[in-house]
Amino acid sequence: xxxxxxxxxxxxxxxxENATMNCSYKTSxxxxxxxxxxxxxxxVHLILIRSNxxxxxxxxxxxxxxxxxxxxxxxxxxxxxxxxASYFCATDALFGNEKLTFGTGTRLTIIP
Amino acid sequence: xxxxxxxxxxxxxxxxxxxxxxxxxDMNHEYMSWYRQxxxxxxxxxxxxxxxxxTDQGEVPNGYNVSRSTTEDFPLRLLSAAPSQTSxxxxxxxxxxxxxxxxxxxxxxxxxxx
Numbered sequence: 293x294x295x296x297x298x299x300x301x302x303x304x305x306x307x308x309e310n311a312t313m314n315c316s317y318k319t320s321x322x323x324x325x326x327x328x329x330x331x332x333x334x335x336v337h338l339i340l341i342r343s344n345x346x347x348x349x350x351x352x353x354x355x356x357x358x359x360x361x362x363x364x365x366x367x368x369x370x371x372x373x374x375x376x377a378s379y380f381c382a383t384d385a386l387f388g389n390e391k392l393t394f395g396t397g398t399r400l401t402i403i404p
Numbered sequence: 405x406x407x408x409x410x411x412x413x414x415x416x417x418x419x420x421x422x423x424x425x426x427x428x429x430d431m432n433h434e435y436m437s438w439y440r441q442x443x444x445x446x447x448x449x450x451x452x453x454x455x456x457x458x459t460d461q462g463e464v465p466n467g468y469n470v471s472r473s474t475t476e477d478f479p480l481r482l483l484s485a486a487p488s489q490t491s492x493x494x495x496x497x498x499x500x501x502x503x504x505x506x507x508x509x510x511x512x513x514x515x516x517x518x
Contacts, residue, residue, distance in 0.1 A: 322505070323505055325505070325506065325507075327507075327509075332512075333511060333512070334408075334494055334509035334510055334511045334512055335447075335494070335496075335507070335509045336509070337506045337507060337508070340505070340506055380446060380447070382507075384505045390435055390454065390498075390500065390505055391437075391449060391452060391462065392437070392449070392496075392505060392507055393449065393463075394439070394446045394447040394448075395446050396444060396445060396446040397446055
């Protein structure tokens with residue numbers, strides 16, 4: 293079964309706006325990661341946040357983690373057409389032998 | 405730096421045929437894994453390996469075999485292809501260890517079983 297569930301499943305915004313997507317997971321984790329997948333391509337790692345961290349930034353990306361609610365959010369600021377992609381959260385469960393479990397993804401479309 | 409290389413990129417099989425999907429990485433990563441991606445279902449873990457000579461099952465292992473004779477290579481074998489195995493397959497690798505779980509992915513193999 294999926295560990296993570298992203299919300300919303302699909303999101304369309306105008307270029308320049310901010311995009312927020314959320315991830316919920318079921319069990320205690322070591323780390324939570326976000327990945328991007330362009331159509332027909334492999335996944336690319338964006339950012340990793342550890343279970344003892346609450347917020348992390350990387351360029352236009354901001355990730356938050358709330359372990360009490362078992363949820364995370366990914367904010368992309370000042371969106372660009374090139375941000376059009378699917379975004380997945382992935383967790384490695386505490387005592388889970390490093391296995392990454394992925395959510396079902398959010399399909400983000402940036403309208404020029 | 406090639407990263408993670410998967411071959412072939414596309415493959416059509418007849419039901420009952422067998423084949424091997426190849427995966428190689430040149431980053432000296434200990435941890436390697438295979439996922440399948442189906443519409444609306446994200447990525448599901450098939451098999452993984454924490455080092456040469458060590459493999460274990462993931463979430464959906466039935467119908468697939470793996471081996472890890474070297475650090476670099478982690479082939480996935482379909483024993484007797486079925487239409488339900490039509491999917492996009494991704495190989496991934498990482499340094500390993502709980503502090504280094506960032507995964508590097510190959511470009512995928514799109515498999516169709518008819």
